[in-house]
Amino acid sequence: MDTNIVHSPLDGDAIKQAAQSISSDEMTLLDRYWRAANYLSVGQIYLMGNPLLREPLKFEDTKPRLLGHWGTTPGLNFIYAHLNRIIVRDDCKVLYICGPGHGGPGMVANTYLEGSYSEIYPEVGEDLAGLKSLMKQFSFPGGIPSHAAPETPGSIHEGGELGYALLHAYGAAFDNPDLVVAAVVGDGEAETGPLAASWFSNKFLNPVRDGAVLPILHCNGYKIANPTLFGRMEEGELRSLFEGYGYDPIFVSGDDPAVMHPLMAATLDACFARIRQIQKDARESGKAGEPRWPMIVLKSPKGWTGPKEVNGKKVEGFWRAHQVPITDTRTKADSLKLLEEWMKSYHPEELFGEDGRLLPELKALAPKGDKRMGALPEANGGLLRRDLDMPDFRDYAVAVPRPGGSTAEATRELGKFLRDVMKRNEAHKNFRIMGPDETASNRLDAVFQETDRVWIEKRESFDESLGENGRVMEVLSEHLCQGWLEGYLLTGRHGFFSTYEAFIHIVDSMFNQHAKWLKITRDLEWRKPIASLNYLLTSHVWRQDHNGFTHQDPGFIDHVINKKADIVRVYLPADANSLLWVADHCLTTWDRINVIVAGKQPAPQWLTMEQAEKHCQAGIGVWDWASNDEDGEPDLVMACAGDVPTLEALAAVDILRKYMPELKIRVVNVVDLMTLQSHGEHPHGLTDMAFDALFTRNKPVIFAFHGYPWLIHRLTYRRANHNNIHVRGYKEEGTTTTPFDMVVLNDLDRFHLALDAIDRLPGWRNQSGSAVEYCEAKLKEHKAYVHEHGEDMPEINGWGWPYGTAARTGD
């Protein structure tokens, strides 16, 4: 490193000292604000009437179904109130990431108190009626979900599956130099794999150009029914762990609000001062250094300020506080009374005025306007999204003098295009590429002409394409790539994630959560569209030469299309020009998840750019240069989707045309997989008439498919000709072998495809004898050859499309 900014660790004793000089009046006010948030949180879980308890609480004031999570909520409220204090004082931008998403009542309560909630949802106003609505709607049919959710103002982080809070926080902080992201991580969540690795995100954050992340480990000691690992670790062990992760941890521990408030205030003062100091040093020197960012370990009781005991069993400070500490409030008078006492312990009369509004001296503690955490534009990234400045993808066209007449590596061509996307948007700092150590392996390395991999740790003289200002993010974790990208997109930027096809399953569940987020936001007018999440799945199932069986799984697309049709898209471009069109298209879409599957190996090219544009725009079409049905009714449809299957399908057509020249074959290529679905099921789905026009209503269809074959059946089962569609694809057979042997193992090779076709053409049997003989002989020959030579027969790799001599603009 050229420079290394060294900071002595934050001094816990000095912070305790400073806490004593924090104004007690200020803390008293802040405590009241916290009580208001806690009161509203409990109210949301329990009440559907009598919101300020101005009448004696009755059974029917409480909800019939008590759903929600109290345990984490008071801690979340505590942090929120203290962050407000900093924001007001410094007029700074803070994004709150609520890792313990079950604490939904807290996030809703706080955005309501600061006024951002009612601005978005005027039906939940700042008055008595609004208070009642606020409480009733929570976890109530037709109301709002129990977690922090897309519906929650200020949130970019759904409280669904745990593990991604810190990743979303870092994703938000990248290229947002003025933003501090306060990332609250539950100590349950901290046990997950993705969270455990995501502490290392600090090694990818450059204080010169990025914002800051302040992790707050909310250590309340318990999960649903267990202690947490972190809750039982000694302070020294925790300190050692977080120092090892590269942070400077500060502990805020206790259960007495009178002590905890000034301590938290002084701690946040110190942390924010340290953050500003790191940023100042780095920005003045122009060097990232290797800063030790502060983090906070907040140890407070689970269900803090809630009932200590219920029915003689420990609740506060134990896992029984996790969800609903008191049940049966509709049937048991004791329970009802306990609830009333609990709620009254917050003294609502000291918090809300006659009209139900938060008292002015408390309201004054909240930030104003866009600085309110519920109104922060970064938390509604669509507001800030600016379209990418796109180069013309046609400028990257691969010359295709005739179909099969040139060879290219599709992803390598894409790399040049992405390089220039990077270049044209450099000034806007709103585009990043993610990949688990595979950008170069996936042959997108042209981007390194324009930018580096982000690397903040030590660099060596012999390193290549590493730099603290890089815009390519590589780490050996699909979880980290996905989580960072989500955070980056959700705050209004763009990105592209390239990865090995098989291992994208690692983030299946993260994909689910993001798709669900998008589905909900589509119905929220106030949430503006964000850039689509774009996956390039490459190093795909058919070309795992180095790796073999464990690296073969084309099932991610099966997983993807379980999600809502208006969210997901799957593209299988068969050559480089098609890939360029698809990538350009995907980068200009919004609120979608686009999956592109394309190979990286040298392969024959089929379409000129002009042809590719027409073909990809349609998403599916007849390749008339490969067909001999002369626009009449074919005897056979040979369909294909994916680069390797397209090659094999065309080679099969070649065999059939040679041996059975009378046979009329139509070749249909599919780029946009969604075209196969019924029009009623997916907006890209062909109408039945259009489908029948391509696939006929009664002729045999041989379909060479990239993925698991039944996916095609699932997509087409409603089509008239479905019973005649015979699909070949990956059937879970593979090992480390040659590329052609891989397709042979799965019956997807040209010889099997030709034999399949002949099988389904009973009327042609007398003309097909020598074709059958040829294919069977070739399969035998292949097997013997590869076992002896360890490579494919030269005629396999040397095969080229023998028909057509000039580029045509067909389709």
Next chain:
Amino acid sequence: MDTNIVHSPLDGDAIKQAAQSISSDEMTLLDRYWRAANYLSVGQIYLMGNPLLREPLKFEDTKPRLLGHWGTTPGLNFIYAHLNRIIVRDDCKVLYICGPGHGGPGMVANTYLEGSYSEIYPEVGEDLAGLKSLMKQFSFPGGIPSHAAPETPGSIHEGGELGYALLHAYGAAFDNPDLVVAAVVGDGEAETGPLAASWFSNKFLNPVRDGAVLPILHCNGYKIANPTLFGRMEEGELRSLFEGYGYDPIFVSGDDPAVMHPLMAATLDACFARIRQIQKDARESGKAGEPRWPMIVLKSPKGWTGPKEVNGKKVEGFWRAHQVPITDTRTKADSLKLLEEWMKSYHPEELFGEDGRLLPELKALAPKGDKRMGALPEANGGLLRRDLDMPDFRDYAVAVPRPGGSTAEATRELGKFLRDVMKRNEAHKNFRIMGPDETASNRLDAVFQETDRVWIEKRESFDESLGENGRVMEVLSEHLCQGWLEGYLLTGRHGFFSTYEAFIHIVDSMFNQHAKWLKITRDLEWRKPIASLNYLLTSHVWRQDHNGFTHQDPGFIDHVINKKADIVRVYLPADANSLLWVADHCLTTWDRINVIVAGKQPAPQWLTMEQAEKHCQAGIGVWDWASNDEDGEPDLVMACAGDVPTLEALAAVDILRKYMPELKIRVVNVVDLMTLQSHGEHPHGLTDMAFDALFTRNKPVIFAFHGYPWLIHRLTYRRANHNNIHVRGYKEEGTTTTPFDMVVLNDLDRFHLALDAIDRLPGWRNQSGSAVEYCEAKLKEHKAYVHEHGEDMPEINGWGWPYGTAARTGD
């Protein structure tokens, strides 16, 4: 804690001192052994002839396709040789987990050198011909894959996807008190989420009853094209991190073999001594304590002993050494020469005799018999598997006086059965239950009558069901649960993994890898069957009352059935007695992955145990007590799979029978989803004749399904009556709402099902008017009711099957 065994950290200086007194003769011999392994590793990647280079190397001696990973291999070989030394000296059992699975050539080379390889594969004998076969077969068509794989003796850990090495190691060590598992973790792998969290596995290892894990972080500094994060961290930071994780880290760093050998030997001496001391102390006291287990950080160059530079570019000690350092050995004389020099630098003439056998003085360094790591029975767990001693599941039967005549929580009943499985096998210490903090939430808490949750950290007086001898493993990480269980099963034991349905997607990719492992082992005669991996997916999509949309995803079964038919099974028992049968069945199977989906909420019970047995044995069948087709041809088939869909289907039948008493309805319930597939596609698939007998060839079928509806289409598209099958299931609609509102949102409720049926019965239209009216009115009434009251109409929850008065043994 009652006791706490404190050990001072291992002393690095003392180890360095001890290294100086290690016999240099011993180290010289050991170095030769290492060279032999390195030589054979390079030979596997490059050669197909001339294995000992006794002729000048020719182009055609090298392989046409160079596939494999050199970079990690010399380090793996180094560790293997040193572990051999300990095993021979102590006559102990060590299992080698090769995290960097790309180092396949190293694992194969070492098992070949020790003789275990040739015992399993006599065609690769310990002679010149065997050497040639050994080299040629690697990454060659018809040969062996490039990774450590099921084919590799001594391996329980496929080198596919990265991240699970340490989890497999701990899983193997649990309940194996005499075993030391040496877990080599690559520094690339160490960046993954699952690996980052799995260091905490030490908090679940009890030295009294479990074996030991010795993690060895193989820090060679580079991934495919990047430095590793760990490779660039300072030693102090690494030390702090691993101390925070609870380990006692020792560093072995360098590149000079003469220095590294004695240092590694002394380090292993110290680590094994420490392990034995911890175990002795714990076993004598009977208390686990909170031991700080040793771990090793081995920092050595990537591609150690390989070419320093190739074409003027740095290779050894850089990422260029990752795969194949020298290419073009078939075409470029310079490359060929470089390869020859490299291989000769190991001096094969000092390693192998005239006959091609390893020289006797080197052979003597390897352990003997079952102690060879390639022959360790624990690494072929099927050899050690003993069937579980099963209680009679019939003893746990829920009384069902008539269909719908009793209520039970299915998983709670299962919990009692599992409790007794636990009890009966306690002495054999071969059964564990895994769950991410959800065993009680999933209502299996009866098991806590018999055992605790494993907890080695500090315990408090108010803790419940925590203990160091517990056999339930809970941690908030599906990755950890899955990885431990895999390791446990692969070493010959049994287990059961219960989890929330939506979040099992977190381990989609781990499931893939395990399914692939099982698929391969089925063809390896020497690998004996291991116990099946059993999932219980509960807290399922239809009952996410507390959680809502993010917790709703029934797609794991879609994912599962992409794998080989003879490996996977999916069961959807509709009531408690069915669940008991299914669980009993699954726990007695082997080499499978069984997925059981069952709810935990109170629900009506349908089958007596006698009925359930017959029904589940068949996997599918007519519920004649619910049907009125009287064994004739029905007008309508109402099919169902899953507990909630079964309830709704029966309620729909009730409506139809009331309003259209003439209509002949057949109710078909599916427990074993695989029965729906064609017999040719799955061994459990019904023949077409059997399928048609149930579903008819031409009558409308309404299918109420637990999961995504198209899965049923995918399974049945080849069936004669497929076009008449209309499926309802989850279509990605949901929020926090009432249980019945959830089915309504997805059109899976009784009213929609009845309306669907009527829609498909055009001939009955004139008789169905009032049924339509009734259903439509009820749907409106429901919506209004839940929005006002926040709970379902009493008639919904109160509905019971009104027909049939006594239990019958139907089917």
